[in-house]
Amino acid sequence: MASLTDHLAELVEDADAVLLFSPTASFHDRFVADEAGDRSDERAEIVVVAPDNDVDADPFVELPIPFRDVRDRIRFGIEGAMESDLVAEGDEVVCVVSVFEGESDAVIRVTVDENVHTGIYDLFVESRADPGVIRDVLEVAIELGKKGQKGKPVGALFVVGDAGKVMNKSRSLSYNPFEKSHVHVGDPIVNVMLKEFSRLDGAFVISDSGKIASAYRYLEPAAEGVDIPKGLGARHMAGGAITQDTNATAIVLSESDGLVRAFKGGRLVLEVDPEEY
């Protein structure tokens, strides 16, 4: 009689790679020791995906934000592994993740195909701006979406990276409050400032290293052939278009539905609900 273990063994059968998401050190050590004993050819590649490389794993993919959505987290991990040639299209990947808080509690099997590939890894790692800067801006947008400006929902548009070109493809709506200032995103006080200024119209322009170059910018990109989902407003269109025209990344907080969206190369790459963070 087949037991539960036998049935579920199918789930991990013939896996080409194993992605461990934020494993504890003891779990990782046990896993690697067992796998190293396996001398057969179809030894699965073990990749650790975590915010910090606490376990000193070799194939390691750094998570810039702890995606609450497990699907986003897995996509990021797989794309990161693909980038390092650890996983190829068509591979069977087993992901050991934590769905609820705490230790790993789920095993998920994914076949790598183009549906998995959304560019979420490229958004952080392959962008012109530093991954940390994109993460900081995303966090500001998420926090702004959660709390709003003085309780009222607000919209905001941040253009990150390639600031020189973006400045030349936009014009100022009013005085730039960040003129001659040296403020960088990620600083808690600056995050408060950004939230205060979010009531201003126009876009924030942020440089590759996170310096806030300007607020109050009216973007004037060439918008031909920009393909963003129907139903999104002018702010998203402007954000999407500028990323096609330059190498920037746009992070947009929608005033109407409260979602935070990231655009790159004129395409919608990431959509997160601030309420879930």
Added chain:
Amino acid sequence: MTGADPARTAGELLGVVPDRVWLALFVLVLGLALAILVGVINRRLLVRAGVPEAIEGTTFERTAREFDTSTVRIVAKLSTYFIVAVTVLVAFTVAEVRYVDLFWSDVAAFVPRLFVAVLVVIVGVVVGDKAELLVAERLRGIKLPEVGVLPTLVKYSIVYVAALIALGQVGVQTLALVVLLAAYSFAVVLLTALATKDLLAAGAAGIFLLLRQPYGIGDEIRVAGQRGIVQEVDLFVTHVETDDGEHVLPNHAVFREGIVLIRE
């Protein structure tokens, strides 16, 4: 008669012991109480000052943890023992134990210095450990085996200085060691100045550029033969994007060659 007998015996006994000894005992008890009190207050103060978090993860702290104690507790205990030692000395003086007078006067002078020496060694080792951790953290991104030498070097430099101070405290001849330290620090200063000459120049120019902002992000400039759009200005370099790529120019080069602002 029979009722008063035990009381009188007790009184006689008390009379036998000289007053000085009672005073000495009193001093001893008071000193012990004070020592324990100071130890507790010391520990609380150190904890309140955030010392445990600051030194978390250092080798010294971890070793202390292995013996079921902590650095803060060791330092607090040390102050307790110091006061106990002083108390005992005072008690002996009060009790006028003459035959050890000569010996104790030496010790009395030595105890505070020993205390300071031990404290300096502990602080030196902990600060050295912490500095090693901080430097290693900063260099974590650089995965080169050679870089691993740097944190260790920083640590032992600090420990060396601490050991020198401690030895000086207890009165050991340290002249040779001081000369060694001087030679070492001279070499470090000279080599650092040589190696970071350009960085210093770039930083000085960068401060001017950041304060006065002759050009900002998005301006089109021509500098050192390159014409392009400014992408980034930081303390050391200016990023200028031209058609064929992004040029990273050190700020002192920008300064030396002058900038041409292009306005259309």
